[in-house]
Amino acid sequence: MIRLGVNIDHVATLRQARREQFPEVVAAAHAAELGGADQITVHLREDRRHIQDRDVELIREVIQADLNLEMACTEEMVAFAKQINPYVVCLVPEKREEVTTEGGLDVGGNQDAVERTVGALKEAGLTVSLFVDPDEEALLASNAVGADAIELHTGRYANARTEAQRVNEFLAIQKAARTAHELGLRVHAGHGLDYRNVARIAAVREIEELNIGFAIVARAVFVGLTQAVREMRDEMLRAREAGGLDL
Numbered sequence: 001m002i003r004l005g006v007n008i009d010h011v012a013t014l015r016q017a018r019r020e021q022f023p024e025v026v027a028a029a030h031a032a033e034l035g036g037a038d039q040i041t042v043h044l045r046e047d048r049r050h051i052q053d054r055d056v057e058l059i060r061e062v063i064q065a066d067l068n069l070e071m072a073c074t075e076e077m078v079a080f081a082k083q084i085n086p087y088v089v090c091l092v093p094e095k096r097e098e099v100t101t102e103g104g105l106d107v108g109g110n111q112d113a114v115e116r117t118v119g120a121l122k123e124a125g126l127t128v129s130l131f132v133d134p135d136e137e138a139l140l141a142s143n144a145v146g147a148d149a150i151e152l153h154t155g156r157y158a159n160a161r162t163e164a165q166r167v168n169e170f171l172a173i174q175k176a177a178r179t180a181h182e183l184g185l186r187v188h189a190g191h192g193l194d195y196r197n198v199a200r201i202a203a204v205r206e207i208e209e210l211n212i213g214f215a216i217v218a219r220a221v222f223v224g225l226t227q228a229v230r231e232m233r234d235e236m237l238r239a240r241e242a243g244g245l246d247l
């Protein structure tokens with residue numbers, strides 16, 4: 001089985017563009033759930049540019065699907081996570097000027113801060129995932145700081161300009177998924193996945209979960225969110241059932 005986490009930050013981005021009260025993010029979470037989302041993923045950024053605290057609180061209260069709270073390694077966010085008690089917390093790097101999360105968390109380079117954050121969250125009974133690039137050093141560091149899971153950054157695969165590059169990036173993800181699995185970490189993946197590039201990643205058996213946002217919300221403009229989620233889920237399940245794809 002492979003789970004789908006639907007990232008609905010972009011619904012909040014649309015609302016915040018006009019500082020309006022709609023579209024309502026918890027309604028989007030409900031529509032995604034109807035389409036078969038196993039999980040709702042939101043990134044509460046320090047600058048609150050899209051998702052607001054209220055959105056997370058409402059999703060936690062109203063939605064049956066699991067909640068994946070993406071956040072930075074700060075005391076403010078740890079306190080908020082403890083209050084919300086999500087299904088999983090995914091720690092991500094955060095730069096104010098970036099358009100979206102650009103690279104994976106530098107776990108080795110920030111070992112003390114990451115270890116402290118992971119420890120505080122786990123002490124509160126929370127499950128912790130780290131968003132990392134698909135390289136061995138990051139996986140070993142993630143294991144060393146006590147993470148339960150890692151989410152492999154698929155951005156370089158998604159943005160590859162040639163098929164040869166894409167194959168190389170795919171092989172790095174496949175290798176990282178196997179290494180992480182052998183270390184005993186649960187393996188998730190995400191960023192930049194869309195209806196065309198998802199199949200290869202979904203076929204990697206060690207990957208238990210994909211978190212996908214932009215492509216689904218973009219398709220939802222034309223077909224509605226429930227349908228867009230259903231189509232992504234079908235695509236993932238088809239690829240997983242078919243097994244490894246020819247490269």
Ligand code: PXP
Nearest residue numbers: 101131190191192211212213214
């Ligand atoms: N996973 C993480 C950790 C992310 O930061 C994001 C983007 O917010 C996603 C998954 C989803 O990426 P996309 O919107 O490109 O599908």
